[in-house]
Amino acid sequence: MREIWRLSDAVTRSISPENPTGAKGAGAMATEGTGAWAARELGRGWKVSPSIHLASGELATLAEVAGPGVIRHIWLTTDRGSLRGLVLRMFWDGEEAPSIEVPLGDFFCNGWTDELALVNSEPIVVAPAGGLNSYWQMPFRESARITLENVSDHGVPVYYQVTYSLEELPGQTAYLHAAWRRSHPLGQPAIHTIVDEVRGRGHYVGTYLAIEPGDSGWWGEGELKFYLDGDDEFPTICGTGTEDYFGGAWNFDLAGRYVRYSTAYLGLHQVLPAEQIYQARQRFGMYRWHLPDPIGFERELRVTVQALGWHSGGRYLPLERADIATTAFWYQTEPHAVGDPLPTDSLPSTPLPRTAGPSPRLGTRLRSFFAGAIRRFR
Structure with missing residues (x-):
């Protein structure tokens, strides 16, 4: 302070x-x-x-x-x-x-x-x-x-x-910069680019992610990747899952429901509708601020996130129908690389009709399946 x-x-x-x-x-x-x-x-x-x-x-x-x-x-x-x-x-x-x-x-x-x-x-x-x-x-x-x-x-x-x-x-x-991107639907491959073509010296300080998974079941297995200063196919920094990056764990699921939280540096602060779980058309908002742990770069930066859920048989499921919007925050020296103008026709966010929640039996089977998959594959 x-x-x-x-x-x-x-x-x-x-x-x-x-x-x-x-x-x-x-x-x-x-x-x-x-x-x-x-x-x-x-x-x-x-x-x-x-x-x-x-x-x-x-x-x-x-x-x-x-x-x-x-x-x-x-x-x-x-x-x-x-x-x-x-x-x-x-x-x-x-x-x-x-x-x-x-x-x-x-x-x-x-x-x-x-x-x-x-x-x-x-x-x-x-x-x-x-x-x-x-x-x-x-x-x-x-x-x-x-x-x-x-x-x-x-x-x-x-x-x-x-x-x-x-x-x-x-x-x-260094000067504050922020950029917004939306993938709707995500398509193939199920990888959303949070920011790229950042040129200059600086440090990355925050991510806001809004996602509608598009498929039912757990949706947050995808890794966030930071490609620094010439990284090509593989990044220097790679996380272990979406909920992990935002400070959570185990599907954000506690006793069969999502538990929202908002703290100084990270949070899952929005779940819509709050009373449902593992629904394809639920919407989520989460943030992480890298203020105590900024990610420095000397020349360039690219950041991506995978959209990944679970398929039958304990297989990962790329969420090609996901709707993902992200805002990246970073400080850098000027001049900055000029990207495409923000596509204003992608902005409207019409509330979706609420879908019926799963039956108690279906919810129990889903939770049992995902818990078993996590134990086997994490």
């Missing part, structure tokens, strides 16, 4: 609809805004402009500041059902291609919009009723620009506050 008692020369500023430039002494000066009617008897300085309305197809610049400095905290809330219909982008030092381009919900570990998933972690906190908080530290030398685009078919309210410090940065400063 930062030594908060140690004084520095940093200056704190904050941007919101009540102070859109973040200028000193310029807060609460609005005479028009979304709160003007409610404040009509109180006047200027009484929450006249607490939010903006973002129409369908509209792009808004939430913050644009000159550096050097560090974005310390972002708070935002909006229509909870539209989290994948909004695209968050961040640009450092005047770059044309964003270093961060992610659906808003996925940036805050809420790719599935069936219901809000609460998160209690060090860099990301999602509070009850929809408070989205980011504590990712985002340094910039010359400038920082944050935009939000509404690619949904309806307008939404957006409340936000971006707090940053103006301060000098050390010479070896």
Whole structure:
């Protein structure tokens, strides 16, 4: 934790609809805004402009500041059902291609919009009723620009506050990057690329994974693989299974049900529907932050995950019908390699109808089979 008692020369500023430039002494000066009617008897300085309305197809610049400095905290809330219909982008030092381009919900570990998933972690906190908080530290030398685009078919309210410090940065400063990818359906081979073509020096700091397995049964045998600095067919770092990478074990199954958890650095924080188990069309959300254990690379990085379940006879089953979306977080030196623009037509996340849960007898047989398979093959 930062030594908060140690004084520095940093200056704190904050941007919101009540102070859109973040200028000193310029807060609460609005005479028009979304709160003007409610404040009509109180006047200027009484929450006249607490939010903006973002129409369908509209792009808004939430913050644009000159550096050097560090974005310390972002708070935002909006229509909870539209989290994948909004695209968050961040640009450092005047770059044309964003270093961060992610659906808003996925940036805050809420790719599935069936219901809000609460998160209690060090860099990301999602509070009850929809408070989205980011504590990712985002340094910039010359400038920082944050935009939000509404690619949904309806307008939404957006409340936000971006707090940053103006301060000098050390010479070896790396910039935060984030990239989103979706495979739907996954197809052959059942391997989803989380990120590739990362060029430069840096360290990988986090993964958010949203998955609908597409086949019934246990779905998390696939390994996460990190290909570093020239690795070709085989990676330098290879995990032992999906639930293992996210800090869990044994199918996330405790007494015949998935048990959700959210901790400082990892979690299985979303299970939809929560009362079912081993269903093909269930949806799951999980995260892992490599803050105590960053994965360093000198020149390049590629990260993949296999989608793997169990077949009859104790055989692995590639989950070719899986729907997988991931967000990768990493720090690196600039310039960064420019990838393809985010495919906004892949974003809508229509809630699926709930399927009937397994009968007690079927659930017992499934659990017995998977427990036996695990004992034999792990």
